[in-house]
Amino acid sequence: MGELIFVGLGLNDDLGLSLHALEEIKSAEQVFIELYTSLLPEFSKDRLEKLTGKKLMMVTRKDLEDDDGEVVLKAAQAARTVLLVPGDPLIATTHIALRISARKQGITTQIVHGASILSAAVGLSGLHNYKFGKSVTIPFPDETAATTPYRVISENRKRGLHTLCFLDIRPEKNRCLTIKESLIELMRVERSKSEKSLEDAIVVGVARAGNNEPNVKAGLVKDIVAYDFGPPPHTLIVVGRLHFMEAEALIALDGAPEAIRRYSE
Amino acid sequence: MGELIFVGLGLNDDLGLSLHALEEIKSAEQVFIELYTSLLPEFSKDRLEKLTGKKLMMVTRKDLEDDDGEVVLKAAQAARTVLLVPGDPLIATTHIALRISARKQGITTQIVHGASILSAAVGLSGLHNYKFGKSVTIPFPDETAATTPYRVISENRKRGLHTLCFLDIRPEKNRCLTIKESLIELMRVERSKSEKSLEDAIVVGVARAGNNEPNVKAGLVKDIVAYDFGPPPHTLIVVGRLHFMEAEALIALDGAPEAIRRYSE
Numbered sequence A, B: 001m002g003e004l005i006f007v008g009l010g011l012n013d014d015l016g017l018s019l020h021a022l023e024e025i026k027s028a029e030q031v032f033i034e035l036y037t038s039l040l041p042e043f044s045k046d047r048l049e050k051l052t053g054k055k056l057m058m059v060t061r062k063d064l065e066d067d068d069g070e071v072v073l074k075a076a077q078a079a080r081t082v083l084l085v086p087g088d089p090l091i092a093t094t095h096i097a098l099r100i101s102a103r104k105q106g107i108t109t110q111i112v113h114g115a116s117i118l119s120a121a122v123g124l125s126g127l128h129n130y131k132f133g134k135s136v137t138i139p140f141p142d143e144t145a146a147t148t149p150y151r152v153i154s155e156n157r158k159r160g161l162h163t164l165c166f167l168d169i170r171p172e173k174n175r176c177l178t179i180k181e182s183l184i185e186l187m188r189v190e191r192s193k194s195e196k197s198l199e200d201a202i203v204v205g206v207a208r209a210g211n212n213e214p215n216v217k218a219g220l221v222k223d224i225v226a227y228d229f230g231p232p233p234h235t236l237i238v239v240g241r242l243h244f245m246e247a248e249a250l251i252a253l254d255g256a257p258e259a260i261r262r263y264s265e
Helices: A019-027 A045-052 A061-066 A070-078 A093-104 A117-125 A147-158 A179-193 A244-254 A258-263 B019-027 B045-052 B061-066 B070-078 B093-104 B117-125 B147-158 B179-193 B244-254 B258-263
Strands: A003-008 A030-033 A056-058 A081-085 A108-112 A136-138 A163-167 A202-207 A215-220 A234-238 B003-008 B030-033 B056-058 B080-085 B108-112 B136-138 B163-167 B202-207 B215-220 B234-238
Touching: A003 A019, A003 A070, A003 A093, A019 A045, A019 A081, A019 A108, A019 B019, A030 A070, A045 A056, A061 A070, A061 A093, A070 A081, A070 A093, A081 A093, A093 A108, A093 B244, A108 B117, A117 A163, A117 A202, A117 A215, A117 A234, A117 A244, A117 B108, A117 B117, A136 A147, A136 A179, A147 A163, A147 A179, A147 A234, A163 A179, A179 A202, A179 A234, A202 A244, A215 A244, A215 A258, A244 A258, A244 B093, B003 B019, B003 B070, B003 B093, B019 B045, B019 B080, B019 B108, B030 B070, B045 B056, B061 B070, B061 B093, B070 B080, B070 B093, B080 B093, B093 B108, B117 B163, B117 B202, B117 B215, B117 B234, B117 B244, B136 B147, B136 B179, B147 B163, B147 B179, B147 B234, B163 B179, B179 B202, B179 B234, B202 B244, B215 B244, B215 B258, B244 B258
Parallel strands: A003 A081, A003 A108, A030 A056, A030 A081, A136 A163, B003 B080, B003 B108, B030 B056, B030 B080, B136 B163
Antiparallel strands: A163 A234, A202 A215, A202 A234, B163 B234, B202 B215, B202 B234
């Protein structure tokens, strides 16, 4: 019986792999890698091939989505196969679908977890995990208006909850949505609806989580939209009600102005 | 100037560490470790000391909370210091407070992320990440009634959202709340309120995320409360509205009965 092991690459580069992940790669017959669901800016395929002594076969969105992962499933039918995935490996729905297909073909599956932007962005911000509501992905504004994300953010804020916003990426086109572009689009949607949910909102931008020097900055929308976060990947958090300890964290850790204390309780 | 590096241990055992984390431990002057905010059932301090060549100094809840992390901060003032933390290192509020104290003392801080139960439980379940609402911690029922968690679950369900429930642990007393105990307590709260939010709810239990053989099982509350998940740590997900692809995942991956399809849309 075949075996397919989903291995998380963690964040940023090839040192995000766990020791467990490294063992699985070394003992696999075939190792595939996809790098289109998230951006790992400092990742080197060559370096990881040298470290593990394995050839890494790149799979594309076409391989995994249009062709339903056939190339990976075929390998996994025959022998112990690893699929390397940025972050924690079963967050993108693509990989859940692949895992279901594998199981239906009688292929055993296993998961080796990696660090994910989900917990990394929350942790870097200093905000409290249990105060986050539903999360959203903000699409490229020239493809889809951010009407749904705006509604989710607005509903979360009404209940005092923070919103973690993943920003869309298209690595094959070398495009990553930035914090600035996302805020401009969200404010455009707000004006078109004549609402005021974002007007006095505090936001936190997180750039390059997993890097030794991530750029994390908190403040009012009007200040953060003008801030230069540097290269991608970017993540945005829209803050709901602030606990006083969270306000303290945003000031001490994320360079927010002292004035945000008045928004806390 | 001093330096304090928060390093995530990831899940389950000492192989959850990333290569980056390993480098940081090896190059640190002093390495502290806390193992009370989450349970790493197969972790061995001895094995990690041998692997890294470093002595790991255990810190307790008292050290980090009652004494405000003074022992760690004092070391970090003097030299490059690592604090090892289960999971991803800034999810527990204790560590956020410590990071703020460090920064106020002029100590540089850095984060090395690790795999977290946040993304691991979501990924293992096969449910879609963007359909989770606010998460909760379920306390030990003999200490605190689960009234607040019940309300959060109920509000999430009204909006069709899933709830990730962390189950309380007290490693110093060798106590971990189980999926069974949590469900019994939630049903007790439900009866006391004469509500019916859980009656026909689907839940997913996740035991030992990060282990090679985690136990993940989905079904109706009445079935899951009777299921034996084995040893801790346990995590519970209460499902909101099910997308048909999510129903498919719960059946194919988590052994849910075919009948749950009628709850999906």
